[in-house]
Structure formats: structure tokens, C-alpha cells
Amino acid sequence: MQVIEADVIIVGAGGAGLRTAIAVAEADPKLSIALLSKVYPMRSHTCAAEGGAAGVIKSNDNLEYHFHDTVSGGDWLTDQDAVDLFVNEIPKELLRMEHWGCPWSRETSGNVAVRPFGGMKIMRTWFAADKTGFHMLHTLFQTSIKYPSVKRFDEYYTVDLLTDDGACYGCTAIEMRTGQMRQFRGKAIVICSGGAGKIFPFTTNGAVKTGDGMAMAYRAGVPLKDMEFVQYHPTGLPGSGILLTEACRGEGGYLVNKDGYRYLQDYGLGPETPTPVLKAMELGPRDQLSQAFWHEQKKGRTIPTKWGDVVHLDLRHLGEKKIDERLPLIRELSAKYVDSDPVTTLVPVRPVVHYMMGGIHTDIHAATPLKGLYAAGECACVSINGANRLGSNSLGELLVFGARAGRGAAEYVKKGVRAPGERLDALAADSEARVKAWFQRTQASDRVPALKKRLTTAMEDGCGIYRDEATIKAACDIIVDVRERFKNVALEDKSSVYNTDLYQTLEMDAMIEVAQAVAVSALQRRESRGAHQRLDHVKRDDEAFLKHSMAHYNPNGEPRIDYLDVVITKSKPAERVYGARAGGQSAA
Amino acid sequence: MSERTIELEVLRYRPEQDQEPFFQTYKVPCEEEWVVLDALNYVKEEMDRTLSYRWSCHMFVCGSCGMMIDGEPKLACKAFLKDYPTGKIRVEPLSNFPIERDLVVVLDDFVEKLESVKPYIIPKEERTVEQGEYLQTPAQLKAFKQYTLCINCLCCYAVCPQYGLDESFVGPAALALAHRYNMDSRDLGRAARDDVVAAAEGIWHCSFVGACSQVCPKDVDPAGAIQQAKFAHGIDYLTSFLPGGKR
Numbered sequence A: 001m002q003v004i005e006a007d008v009i010i011v012g013a014g015g016a017g018l019r020t021a022i023a024v025a026e027a028d029p030k031l032s033i034a035l036l037s038k039v040y041p042m043r044s045h046t047c048a049a050e051g052g053a054a055g056v057i058k059s060n061d062n063l064e065y066h067f068h069d070t071v072s073g074g075d076w077l078t079d080q081d082a083v084d085l086f087v088n089e090i091p092k093e094l095l096r097m098e099h100w101g102c103p104w105s106r107e108t109s110g111n112v113a114v115r116p117f118g119g120m121k122i123m124r125t126w127f128a129a130d131k132t133g134f135h136m137l138h139t140l141f142q143t144s145i146k147y148p149s150v151k152r153f154d155e156y157y158t159v160d161l162l163t164d165d166g167a168c169y170g171c172t173a174i175e176m177r178t179g180q181m182r183q184f185r186g187k188a189i190v191i192c193s194g195g196a197g198k199i200f201p202f203t204t205n206g207a208v209k210t211g212d213g214m215a216m217a218y219r220a221g222v223p224l225k226d227m228e229f230v231q232y233h234p235t236g237l238p239g240s241g242i243l244l245t246e247a248c249r250g251e252g253g254y255l256v257n258k259d260g261y262r263y264l265q266d267y268g269l270g271p272e273t274p275t276p277v278l279k280a281m282e283l284g285p286r287d288q289l290s291q292a293f294w295h296e297q298k299k300g301r302t303i304p305t306k307w308g309d310v311v312h313l314d315l316r317h318l319g320e321k322k323i324d325e326r327l328p329l330i331r332e333l334s335a336k337y338v339d340s341d342p343v344t345t346l347v348p349v350r351p352v353v354h355y356m357m358g359g360i361h362t363d364i365h366a367a368t369p370l371k372g373l374y375a376a377g378e379c380a381c382v383s384i385n386g387a388n389r390l391g392s393n394s395l396g397e398l399l400v401f402g403a404r405a406g407r408g409a410a411e412y413v414k415k416g417v418r419a420p421g422e423r424l425d426a427l428a429a430d431s432e433a434r435v436k437a438w439f440q441r442t443q444a445s446d447r448v449p450a451l452k453k454r455l456t457t458a459m460e461d462g463c464g465i466y467r468d469e470a471t472i473k474a475a476c477d478i479i480v481d482v483r484e485r486f487k488n489v490a491l492e493d494k495s496s497v498y499n500t501d502l503y504q505t506l507e508m509d510a511m512i513e514v515a516q517a518v519a520v521s522a523l524q525r526r527e528s529r530g531a532h533q534r535l536d537h538v539k540r541d542d543e544a545f546l547k548h549s550m551a552h553y554n555p556n557g558e559p560r561i562d563y564l565d566v567v568i569t570k571s572k573p574a575e576r577v578y579g580a581r582a583g584g585q586s587a588a
Numbered sequence B: 001m002s003e004r005t006i007e008l009e010v011l012r013y014r015p016e017q018d019q020e021p022f023f024q025t026y027k028v029p030c031e032e033e034w035v036v037l038d039a040l041n042y043v044k045e046e047m048d049r050t051l052s053y054r055w056s057c058h059m060f061v062c063g064s065c066g067m068m069i070d071g072e073p074k075l076a077c078k079a080f081l082k083d084y085p086t087g088k089i090r091v092e093p094l095s096n097f098p099i100e101r102d103l104v105v106v107l108d109d110f111v112e113k114l115e116s117v118k119p120y121i122i123p124k125e126e127r128t129v130e131q132g133e134y135l136q137t138p139a140q141l142k143a144f145k146q147y148t149l150c151i152n153c154l155c156c157y158a159v160c161p162q163y164g165l166d167e168s169f170v171g172p173a174a175l176a177l178a179h180r181y182n183m184d185s186r187d188l189g190r191a192a193r194d195d196v197v198a199a200a201e202g203i204w205h206c207s208f209v210g211a212c213s214q215v216c217p218k219d220v221d222p223a224g225a226i227q228q229a230k231f232a233h234g235i236d237y238l239t240s241f242l243p244g245g246k247r
Ligand SMILES: Cc1cc2nc3c(=O)[nH]c(=O)nc-3n(C[C@H](O)[C@H](O)[C@H](O)COP(=O)(O)OP(=O)(O)OC[C@H]3O[C@@H](n4cnc5c(N)ncnc54)[C@H](O)[C@@H]3O)c2cc1C
Pocket: A011, A012, A013, A014, A015, A016, A017, A036, A037, A038, A039, A040, A041, A044, A045, A046, A047, A048, A049, A050, A051, A052, A053, A054, A132, A133, A156, A157, A158, A159, A192, A193, A194, A195, A204, A205, A206, A208, A209, A212, A213, A243, A245, A354, A355, A376, A377, A378, A379, A391, A392, A393, A394, A395, A396, A398
């Protein structure tokens, strides 16, 4: 097997991976960097982010406000030391993006403009129309070209991490064009592989978001933290699951039920006001908005369609000019996909799986417990999102912690890293054998797409917006069965060049591990907090569960779960307050 | 449940086993609202695991799924079945690129071109974070905003007659990207980009028929960008032929 060496190996070239690469290059241009991605960088799912990135920049705002919004938004499951440095560093990161050419929307003065976002008390979300992630991704990608030490390996599918004696030294990856496996050997490895929304059937996540990196780290012994916290975004298009950004509501959109009633006022988010008030009504946090939909549905006040029940997003009062200026992509997507021009018509929407709060456990330096292994972006859990991420915090997260991972990895390498032992080659050979087995098997009783359907349906039924012991258990049982059956699947495509049957099978392998970590963590958290709502344990229970769930991989069965204390510095757990009492800024 | 069956005629080519590309027809039961990408995904999941193509976002923003659909370069996730009433749709890889496999083309040439135009800010003055943002008015933003919208789907290269004739031509999207940075009020890199942009293989190669702009799914208008760039360079270029010119 060909061996490719680099000082720092980065798995994933989305926003987080590119920011990491630039940070390493800036920390020390002499360090060689291998940047691997299973898609060309600009195809990474960061491109789909629409709304914006929060960071304190205006004089009416301050870091404390951003801190408190984030901590209470996360239902106090956030680590406050991480949130503290996050809110501190994000404005600088966003300014750096500005210097690198990101086309932020502007005020007439020429300063960057900000917009309101859910759960934020003050307007602080930087945006580039409704294509913020797209512009950030392309800005980072194009800027990364400036650094000669960044060597990209586009369309390389990473399969396994290679560890020796308690440290990580590299990974195996398949060059998709040839089907050849390579051994990447380095001194520090950074995983930036994004989220795992594809473990659910109805999601805003693109095809690439299958949790590969989470599964790799997990198999290598790193715990997955707080996996039961899965964010449903309240406004997805029925059928396709395409997202209509929260900025629709930030700009003043209403959510109405079948009677045209702004139902959120019935769920502690009112009173209704004609123009938006931050932290109230449509600008409440996502967990509560998605939960309100569930209750409306139970009350029979949603609208049935062939793609499931919906409510309506009403943007008509914003007028064509504002919609075209601020929400052009939303107009295009709604018109094309559900035949509803928001300028003149109500747009049908329903909650849709959007974001994983949980992920690879890291400390505030983006380091995992495995020496030499770092993680940043959506695949990681540094615990700034807690039990519920606030919209527009994750684009910031990938910058702040991507940069930290890059600097941390560079420093680690410069301190000198012991060379790995013989074991690495053997592990690489095992990894290759694992893949080869799928080629060699001939007859399989189950097909991968059918197993995938079974897995994702089980997740939706068992780990949805509301859960209970019985539904989660049912999901756990199905996952065990799928995992067993998956052991015998065979590839139907035996070729080498760009074999997407192979990559989808590898992705399925990762999805099973990640889904199991989600379901088992959910089963054992017997309380309701943020995005994890249990019908059989309806209250938050700080006594027993003000703790991070840590799922540890178990090759022979379900993961072992233990718990880690939450870091609390200045904000004592309290009630989350939204609606009139929250004192949010008027966003008119 | 299915509303309509379409005949999807897909160009297949697996270099390890096929001497040359051929068409394979799939009869796909489709929902009315589907796009061509949904039909391909149906084939992949239910009918034929060996078919390969690129996709990710399903919301016309990642640029993965550019392909020829009934002879025109389109995003498969933006090509709605309802716009193909005959029920027969032909799908081929993007023209003007080598086929890697099935609907997957080799992108190396484009990626090199994109890198060659120095697509990053070459600043007027280095600025520290402490100095805050560059001021840029909405009007200054507007001067280049349209050219930032390119998703690198390469539909424009697939129709560009000049690129078809001579692949040394830098081509629409990469030239539009260079123009995007040249027009950015924060940038002073035009001269540094000129060795690629204003070279024989650069803007002067474009015949300005505008096919690229017609097919662009993001209204980037690369032809307009090239035209503007030519105009900006026109004076320099013409004077270079005068006695004492720099040529
Ligand atoms: C529709 C949508 C809208 C959003 N809007 C917002 C918003 O307005 N504001 C906000 O803050 N957040 C938003 N988010 C969330 C945010 O966009 C994501 O959390 C963030 O972009 C994730 O970035 P990332 O770099 O971690 O991952 P990604 O951009 O997903 O990149 C992952 C990378 O890993 C690579 N990779 C994965 N597996 C492998 C493998 N096996 N081998 C090799 N490479 C691999 C991929 O190729 C890719 O390059 C939104 C998310 C979605 C889905």
C-alpha cells in the first residue's frame, strides 16, 4: 500500500477542515498538510448554510449577552469555559473572513450588517444574503489556495484511523478515482468530517453527512458526547427536506397553523407582535418551535399533505423587494420545489432533522482524549451547543475551533512526536481487508438501501422530537438487528473506479454506529432537556442529568454510556425564558 | 403511489469493462414533483447499484450534479421532471470533459484553472483584526457580488465553443472568478492575475457569444464578466500594439 506522509492530516474540507488547514499553514509554513475530502471542498455541506454566523460586533451588544443566550439556549448543558472563549474569538474570526473577501452584506455606511436570529437577544448574525455558508466555504477554499503547504487530496474517502500505543498517527483512505487504498501517515490528525443528519430519513443534510468521522473516532476509542441531542429545524420544505432559513423569521416571517393563527403564542413564546421581537414568537429557540409543531399536530391544527403534516410560513407582508434582497434563495427554492412564491403565497413547512449537537468529545483546544487526534466543526462536541444549538452559532464554531485545532495540531507536532511502531502497517492492512471483504462476498440476503431505509425509519419513529422508553427501545432493537444483517451485505458493484456502491456501503457502516450511539444515549437520559424530550420524563433533572453523556464503542454490542460533569463558571442553571419576559431587542 | 413512469436513458461507461460508452435505459416510476436527481437516486437504490454520479446538497448550491440533460448542461437537482413532458429523458456526462466513469467527469483541468487565477484577496494594505473590517458600501459590494455566486458546476464549460476547441482556454467560470476579485474594493491583485487572465488563453480567447451565461443555473453571467474584463484591458491591449507599446 502506498504511504503518503504529512505532518498534519485533516479529514474533511468543509468550513472546519479548510479553516484548520489555513491555521496550520499560518502557524508554521514548514509543516506539510494533507487535506482529505470525499468530495471537492466546495461540495461540502457548509455550502448549504443560509442564514448567517453570530458574533458580537455592534455597539449595543456585548459578549456577555452572547454568552448567556448560548448557555440558556443550550439548556445549561453547555461547557461555559468553551462558550466564553467562543463568544470572545468569533468576532475576530468573522473579521478575518471579511479580510479574506467574504462578501458579507453591508449597511449603507459600509460596515457589515447583522440580522436577528432565533434565541439571540440582540441582532448579531452576520450574513451574506441567504447564502452565508456558501460564501464562507468558497472564501475559505479560495483563500486556502494561497498557502502552498496545503496539499489537497480531493475525492479521497477516509476509512479508518491508525493508532498505536495510545496515539493517532494517520488514516487509511481510498483514492476514489482508482479505488486504491493509501496509508496516510502523520503526526497529528484533525477530523472535520461534518454531521450525521442522514441517519434520519427527513433531513436538511446533504448526501455527504453520514457521520463517517464520528464513527472512525468512536471505533478508535474516543467517546461520542451528547449524541441524543438532535436538532429539528422548524421550517423544512415537505418532501425534499430543503431548509428555509431561520432568517425568514428573523426578517419578520410568521408561522401559522391551519386556521391562520400564530400558534407559538400558545407555547410560552408570546405575545404576538406584528414586527419581530428577539427571543419571542417565531424568534424563539428551535427546540421549542419544533416541539410546538408536534403539539399543534396532536391538536389537529396542522395541514395534512401527502408529505406529512405542515404548517405555513407567511412572508407575504415582507414584500418583494425585501424578499429579493435578503432571501433570494428562499424564494427560488420555494417556487421551484413546492410551487409557492413567498411573495404572494403561504409556504408549507414542517420540522426537519438539521444538526447534531453531539459528536466527538474534545476539550477547548479541540483535542480529543486520544493523543494526536483533534476534531472540529459539526463532527465534534466541544459543548458550546449543549442540548440545543442556537441558529448561526455553528458557522462560528467551525471557524473558532477549526482555527484552534489547527494551531493545537501545529504546536503538538512541533513539540516532537515519537514515530509509530510496526503496528501501523498491520492496521492499514486490516482496514484494506475489511473493504476487500465486501468485494469478495457474493450472495447477500440484505441490500444496503433497504437496510438504510429500516435504520432511518427506526430513528425517526424512536428518536424524534418527542421520545419515550418504548419508542427508543424499539429503535435500539432495530439497530441491533440492522447491525447484525449489515455484516453480511455484499457489494453489487465490484469495480474500482468511482464505485459509489462501495462508498455508500462504508457510509452505512458509519451511520449504524452513530445511530446506535444516539439511540442508546437517548434511552439512558431519563429527563427532558433542550432537543431531548421524553414523554415519560417530562422535567429537566439537574440532580441526575446535568451531565454529558459519553458513549463508548463496544465492538460486540451496544455502547457503554457514562457521564461527564458540565463545566459551569458564571451561569447557574435556571429556567429558560422566552417570549415577553426575555426582554429581547425589537428587530423591526 | 407513483404518478408517472419515465424512461431514463443514461450514458454508461466503466473504464474497466466497457470498450466505449453506451446508453442504458431505465424505466423509473416517479413522483410528479421529482427532479432528475431523484430519478437517478431511485435507479441507484432500487434498480442498479452500479450507476455512478455525483451529488450532495439537492438544493442547487453544491455544484456537484451538473450533467447533460436532453443535450443541455443542467443541475440534475434543478431539472424538474414536469418540464420533460414526453416522459423520455436522456442523461449524459458534461460535454467537453473526459469521462471518469458513467456521469462522473474528470475535473482536474478546471481545478487547476481555478487555482491559476489567484482567487483570493491580494490586499491593498495588510489589515489586522484589531483594525476592524474594510468598509465596503452596498454599491461596492454590488460591483462584484454576482460573480461570487458561481457554484463551480461547470455547465458553462460544457457549452463553451472555445473551450471545446482548445482546452488551454481558461474558460468562463475561472475568468469570472478572477474578475470577481479584480472588482472587489478590498483587492489590488489585478496585475498579479493578468499573466493568466490577459494572456492569449485568457479573456481574448472568448468569442463572446454568451452560451455560458445562458446555461448558468446561478445567473453568474460569466460572459458579461469577460466582456467587462476585456473592456478594462482594452485600452492597455490596444496601446500595446502602438510603437513603444509594451508588447
Ligand atoms: C441547510 C443547512 C443550513 C444551515 N444554516 C446554518 C446557518 O445559517 N448558520 C449556522 O451557523 N449554521 C448553519 N448550519 C449548520 C452548519 O452549516 C454546519 O454545521 C457546518 O457547516 C458544518 O461544517 P463542517 O465543516 O463541520 O462540515 P461539512 O461542511 O459538512 O464538511 C464535512 C467535510 O468532511 C468530508 N468528509 C466526510 N466524511 C469523509 C470521509 N469519510 N472521508 C473524507 N472526507 C470526508 C466531506 O467531504 C466534507 O469536506 C446549516 C446546516 C444546514 C444543513
